[in-house]
Amino acid sequence: DTGVSQNPRHKITKRGQNVTFRCDPISEHNRLYWYRQTLGQGPEFLTYFQNEAQLEKSRLLSDRFSAERPKGSFSTLEIQRTEQGDSAMYLCASSSSGVLYEQYFGPGTRLTVT
Amino acid sequence: AQSVAQPEDQVNVAEGNPLTVKCTYSVSGNPYLFWYVQYPNRGLQFLLKYITGDNLVKGSYGFEAEFNKSQTSFHLKKPSALVSDSALYFCAVRDGQGAQKLVFGQGTRLTINP
Numbered sequence: 272d273t274g275v276s277q278n279p280r281h282k283i284t285k286r287g288q289n290v291t292f293r294c295d296p297i298s299e300h301n302r303l304y305w306y307r308q309t310l311g312q313g314p315e316f317l318t319y320f321q322n323e324a325q326l327e328k329s330r331l332l333s334d335r336f337s338a339e340r341p342k343g344s345f346s347t348l349e350i351q352r353t354e355q356g357d358s359a360m361y362l363c364a365s366s367s368s369g370v371l372y373e374q375y376f377g378p379g380t381r382l383t384v385t
Numbered sequence: 386a387q388s389v390a391q392p393e394d395q396v397n398v399a400e401g402n403p404l405t406v407k408c409t410y411s412v413s414g415n416p417y418l419f420w421y422v423q424y425p426n427r428g429l430q431f432l433l434k435y436i437t438g439d440n441l442v443k444g445s446y447g448f449e450a451e452f453n454k455s456q457t458s459f460h461l462k463k464p465s466a467l468v469s470d471s472a473l474y475f476c477a478v479r480d481g482q483g484a485q486k487l488v489f490g491q492g493t494r495l496t497i498n499p
Contacts, residue, residue: 314429319486
């Protein structure tokens with residue numbers, strides 16, 4: 272299956288530690304998105320890339336968060352100095368260019384900050 | 386800014402009966418509308434989308450949705466519910482004015498009773 276993959280699937284960390292998540296999009300998709308989903312809520316947009324360029328960032332993406340897509344393929348999302356409020360499911364999605372195309376989501380990385 | 390409302394947190398339907406999950410939207414331009422389904426501990430799966438054209442859109446697993454511009458609604462429907470349809474359903478909108486992110490509703494938990 273060549274769907275969107277995310278690693279790790281689960282991450283438990285202590286407050287103040289740094290964590291990094293990886294997303295591998297569908298290979299022919301040049302757009303990649305990150306969303307955050309908390310319990311009982313719909314996903315909220317964090318940022319998106321077209322190829323290697325980061326084109327939009329949400330206000331939710333504080334300066335402790337950084338995302339990269341160095342070669343226009345996989346992407347990483349790093350959270351520095353984690354806080355308990357960062358506990359959530361982090362979802363990655365990819366799509367082809369253009370507003371006509373739907374986004375395909377990965378299984379997510381569940382982060383628990385203790 | 387675009388927004389989506391799912392007025393029902395939970396919908397219960399008997400197996401074999403028709404189901405409807407409601408969604409209303411607000412956008413400044415032409416709406417691009419999507420329905421996704423989420424099973425426990427899994428990412429979102431794309432069901433269907435409305436871009437333009439016929440107001441009745443057919444999607445995966447026998448689901449369909451009706452776009453109503455005057456009522457700014459995009460309700461999800463299925464003629465005969467299955468127990469396996471029990472899941473969390475999200476409506477999402479993308480503003481046709483070039484925005485790339487999806488804005489999601491808070492979700493509706495659909496339970497199909499045998």
